[in-house]
Amino acid sequence: MAAIVHPQRVPAPAYAAPKPEATGLWSWLTTIDHKRIGILYGTSAIFFFLLGGLEALIIRTQLIRPENSLVSDQRYNELFTMHGTTMIFLAIMPMSAAFFNYIVPLQIGARDVAFPRLNAFSYWVFLAGGIILNLSWFFNMVPDTGWYGYAPLTSIMFSPADNVDFWALGIQVLGLASLAAAFNFIVTIINLRAPGMTMMRLPIFTWATLIVNVLIAMAFPAITIALALLSFDRFVGTSFFSAYNLVDGNLITTGGDPLLWQHLFWVFGHPEVYILVLPAFGIVSEIIPTFARKPLFGYAVMVYALAAIAFLGFGVWVHHMFTTGLGPTVDSVFAGTTMLIAIPTGVKILNWVATMWGGSMVFPTAMLFAIGLVSQFTIGGLSGVMHAVVPVDQQHNDSYFVVAHFHYVLFGGSIFAIFAGIYYWWPKISGHLLDERLGKMHFWLQFIGFNMTFFPMHFLGLAGMPRRYSSYGEESGWWFWNVVASIGAYLIAISILLFLYNVARSLRDSRRAGDNPWDAGTLEWAMSSPPPVYNFRDIPVVTHRDPLWAEKYGSHAVPADEGTLDVTLGGAKVGEADVADEDPGKQIEHRMDTDDTHDIHMPNPSFYPLVAALGIFLAALGLLVNNPWITFQLLSLPSLSVLGLLIMIFGIYGWSFEPAG
Amino acid sequence: MATAIELETSHGTGHGDDAGHGHAEHPPTSTGMDSRKLLMWAFLASDTMFFGALIATYMTYRGRSEELAVPPYPFDILDIPYTSISAFVLLMSSLTMVLALSAIQRGNYRGLRVWLLATALLGSIFVGGQYFEFTEFYHEGLTLQGNMFGGSFFILTGFHGTHVTIGIIWLMTLFVVSLRGGLSREKSMNVEIAGLYWHFVDIVWIVIFTLVYLIPYEEVENLAEPAAQGYLWLSTMASYAGSLIR
The missing domain is CATH 1.20.210.10 (Cytochrome c oxidase-like, subunit I domain)
Structure with missing residues (x-):
């Protein structure tokens, strides 16, 4: 596992970062660096993983002997509901998102994701959703209908308390975070590849990321609509998921279908x-x-x-x-x-x-x-x-x-x-x-x-x-x-x-x-560990599927892919790599010839994504906790939600008109 | 929603190929397409599924209120000539949207503002018409709670109306930015992306208008007794639920 040396390409510590990387709480709250956001996703996911694991341990302890009474039936329902929901939405998905964030831009040779502030927004909204879901423990209104929440058990008739609402709104907010992140990663992978990195030269993890995010973009709308209709059933009194409805004290068979x-x-x-x-x-x-x-x-x-x-x-x-x-x-x-x-x-x-x-x-x-x-x-x-x-x-x-x-x-x-x-x-x-x-x-x-x-x-x-x-x-x-x-x-x-x-x-x-302790072949291992804030000092030019192996062992070591070895950018051919040339380092051309890293332009940190996410958090919270409702004609909304929506709009406009730096 | 509005003036890290922000070190994108435009396409693909889920819900319950004899019925409520006019107005706004984009691409800023305003105005006429229509239907007894037709109709068309409203706010924001001189010819992508969204919302209305308004509903008189229609179990469940409540 000897580390290999990459002449020219390694942004060695000799290069100073463009600005000293900020530290402290504020810098984390306003960060839009994909690596920091990846770390935030990862640590949050590990925390929720431990929480979900604890719930599983209680379940297993309850089942260790017949007729055990460690927890009540109600608590048991809450535990398996929260265990499933937590592991799926708050542990595995964000853990994957942590890898998407940290690894994908490095693997494709990008400075960051396509929309760094949208990326920060995704994280903060995810956190808001996780908090809403788990706030239910403090109100003793823990979701208890299973992670699939089948109707009509979730209807107001069978679940009159707020348990289901914490679940529905929590997942709704989490879905918003996933959707925002999905659009971001689809665009990043399609549009921010380094010169020469054709789709069929993408590292396979990046391919998986692209396909997963297409899945998120196409699958989450269904649950979003389903949860919205469920919330209408519960808050407004529609009957999308139950066959009958109570209108003005009369029971009518509306024909809704669970x-x-x-x-x-x-x-x-x-x-x-x-x-x-x-x-x-x-x-x-x-x-x-x-x-x-x-x-x-x-x-x-x-x-x-x-x-x-x-x-x-x-x-x-x-x-x-x-x-x-x-x-x-x-x-x-x-x-x-x-x-x-x-x-x-x-x-x-x-x-x-x-x-x-x-x-x-x-x-x-x-x-x-x-x-x-x-x-x-x-x-x-x-x-x-x-x-x-x-x-x-x-x-x-x-x-x-x-x-x-x-x-x-x-x-x-x-x-x-x-x-x-x-x-x-x-x-x-x-x-x-x-x-x-x-x-x-x-x-x-x-x-x-x-x-x-x-x-x-x-x-x-x-x-x-x-x-x-x-x-x-x-x-x-x-x-x-x-x-x-x-x-x-x-x-x-x-x-x-x-x-x-x-x-x-x-x-x-x-x-x-060291930079490449495993002697791996993909681009992220060409950088120092941890990578500098700007990732690559010079954007690399890619001619092979496993560029570091091609560079180190010669291109015969990796199979030539189907296409030519033309280096293309934006659909136009910008250069050609010599397949026969096995001289390490020569296959890597440098598109930019900056002398120092001061020319590398990185976007400014922003707190607007956090503001917008806070607005969404309050908007959802307003429907869950006691607060006065404001009524305008037929429309009636909790004041906290109205405040949250206003804060969200403020955040979005502040973000839109803020110079990206 | 947040995604959509973010697009309009944010340059992100500006990997776009529009020269508006002049950071020479930003490489052109891999596909040559502006990243914000690609983001819009991704969002619209997803939004198609949003409308798809709602339309599927509407189609599941289409005709159910008539079968179960729970009024009011769509053929008594819907006013096709009225909504045809507002649909025509909305479709015409796609034309003015194209003219707005064409104006900014030619550097005709006055034309841009005129057509942006016209598009927003036509959109507002549509939304105003929908507000009037909703109020009218409500007074005729159509509610979210009363039957499946009311619930699925209001949610589907209301979701579309919300889209149009967001579009109007977006267009007016562009209008104000242009008034203050912030929308130069090089930034025509901002208008183009808003246009993509606007055309999408128009196209969706063609589908909704056809499925909700134009395809005829069966008259109630042609239907047999509701209970004989195989919905006996529904009444049974309803009486069971009723006993639970009491």
């Missing part, structure tokens, strides 16, 4: 599964080639497979609804599309294996976690495709088998890949390596703990144990595997503590990691 909720929810919900797991695929596709010491097998097919999964992901939502009685025709069609999705997914698994095949494998912690994903996602994928078979799905529905399945996908897949990504990119982000010995202990403990927790749930599900029940009888025979699962959960908790200790130790470590 099943519409399930359709709208799963049209979002299934793509959401891919929103959670495709970034993980991207991370693993970076790590495996690095540590197998050979380029990714079948790069182009990997890209097509990502796109195919994303596209098919919009056509399978009814497999979440096979038990609702939509009829054999509908069920058959969606069973077919569900089976189809196994093809591109299987292609990805095979390509990872083929990448490792014949490679000079090394096994640092990042690689162990990446292989963890490949093996565990295969199990989760297989139990997933089982549910394409309608009768099997109907048998497994709402049993622990399903819990086992989606934890193999989301924990065994997404979370393992996120840890792989942390171990892999930590030296770039912090400048220090994580301890490998502790890291391997973390991996093995988490690997054993995970499989102990979730593999027995397959047995429990087949034995008939239902999901979301707060206890089970002694005569059920489910006790033994529940004990095993709970012990596994405690092992996971210990492994996470080890990880936190490792992080804390690494931050105080005086040894530096």
